[in-house]
Amino acid sequence: MEYSEVLTLLQKLCAAKGTSGKEDSAADLSAELLSQYMSVKRDNLGNVIGKKGEGKGILLDAHIDQIGLIVTGFTDDGFVKVARVGGADIRVLTAQQVTIHGKKDIYGVITSVPPHLASDKDENKATSFDDMTIDIGMSKAEASEVISLGDRITFNGPFDKLLGNRIASPSVDDRAGVVAILRCLQLLEGKDTCPIEVMFSAQEETGGSGACAGAFNAESDEAIAVDVSFASAPEVSSEKYASLGDGALVGYAPALDYAMSQKLMEIAKAKDIKAVPEVMGGRTGTNGDDIQVARGGVKTALISIAIRNMHTAVEVCDLADIEATARLMAEYIIERSGKNA
Numbered sequence: 001m002e003y004s005e006v007l008t009l010l011q012k013l014c015a016a017k018g019t020s021g022k023e024d025s026a027a028d029l030s031a032e033l034l035s036q037y038m039s040v041k042r043d044n045l046g047n048v049i050g051k052k053g054e055g056k057g058i059l060l061d062a063h064i065d066q067i068g069l070i071v072t073g074f075t076d077d078g079f080v081k082v083a084r085v086g087g088a089d090i091r092v093l094t095a096q097q098v099t100i101h102g103k104k105d106i107y108g109v110i111t112s113v114p115p116h117l118a119s120d121k122d123e124n125k126a127t128s129f130d131d132m133t134i135d136i137g138m139s140k141a142e143a144s145e146v147i148s149l150g151d152r153i154t155f156n157g158p159f160d161k162l163l164g165n166r167i168a169s170p171s172v173d174d175r176a177g178v179v180a181i182l183r184c185l186q187l188l189e190g191k192d193t194c195p196i197e198v199m200f201s202a203q204e205e206t207g208g209s210g211a212c213a214g215a216f217n218a219e220s221d222e223a224i225a226v227d228v229s230f231a232s233a234p235e236v237s238s239e240k241y242a243s244l245g246d247g248a249l250v251g252y253a254p255a256l257d258y259a260m261s262q263k264l265m266e267i268a269k270a271k272d273i274k275a276v277p278e279v280m281g282g283r284t285g286t287n288g289d290d291i292q293v294a295r296g297g298v299k300t301a302l303i304s305i306a307i308r309n310m311h312t313a314v315e316v317c318d319l320a321d322i323e324a325t326a327r328l329m330a331e332y333i334i335e336r337s338g339k340n341a
Helices: 004-015 024-034 138-147 172-187 207-216 260-268 287-291 319-340
Strands: 040-044 050-054 058-063 068-074 080-085 096-099 103-110 132-136 150-153 164-170 196-201 222-230 247-253 275-279 300-307 315-318
Touching: 004 024, 004 164, 004 172, 004 319, 024 040, 024 050, 024 172, 024 196, 024 222, 058 172, 058 207, 058 275, 068 138, 080 150, 138 300, 172 196, 172 222, 172 300, 172 315, 172 319, 207 275, 207 287, 222 287, 222 319, 247 260, 247 319, 260 275, 260 300, 260 319, 287 300, 300 319
Parallel strands: 058 196, 058 222, 222 300, 247 275
Antiparallel strands: 040 050, 050 196, 068 080, 068 150, 080 132, 096 103, 096 150, 103 132, 164 315, 247 300, 300 315
16 A cells, blocks of 8 residues: 655755744644644644534644754854753664754764774763864864854754655654644545644644643543554564554553443454554653543543654654544544544
8 A cells, every 4th residue: 555645744844943942933834734624723822722513512723843952152163062952862873964943054063083982981971061073174163153052953854755654754743643643634634523623733843832821722521642662673673563564553541431342442453443552651751641631531542653762863663553543533532532422
């Protein structure tokens, strides 16, 4: 099966830049894509909000922000000092290619001490953020002309098609979730459904404040959060991880509505949609935790998409899993709408 719609959407969204708190480019693109299906607005925190239909219905959420870095200063010889925005994996940042989004986009490379010069105690250690710098080939005076404190930095990397249905790219977390929701809306075109609200939320990677505010303002009494989760790989495979291609990961956790999780699994079986349960012992670490306690409480489910190399510039996912997630949400909404008709 080909997944051309999913591939096209994911490639577009992964190319758009948008670190937490400054999601502008990614938010603008997602708003444009969402406006094909419903009226769209932006709220005070930068969430992209859409709604179709009147009254209480179901809220679909995926976060639009990506991990990155932020400029904190300059060394005397022109190197850029940084802190992280979200949980960038410090172990793989050395020698990473980046773009600093200043008055203009500036290409840079995170500096690396050659192994020949590393001390014995530092030879097998990752560089700490206190010591990390970016080389942009400028003096301090030159850098200060085009770069300001607080400017955001994104990780460079191509969107590569791997064998089968797999791709590797920066910011698959959580542009894959955004794609799943857009694809779900596409599958629902022409169908009479319950009211649908969509939130492409800001600032998930730095604590979830976008979802807190957006869900408080939402009118829905049910919600499905869509995020990514861990895929099996050498040295990390266990019962806590799914395999790429297993389909939608349906969350089970104390922070989630058990009946919704059960219904999602029942629908997946009835409609021959690939899905597996993902069990968590407490909070989920996703926007689902914040959505469920918004205002008077919202019944919330979580569907995740397995990815490898999370929080790096080479996150790997399977397009079939995004399609399965979209189909499962669409079928859930169709069934829910029938019961409410």
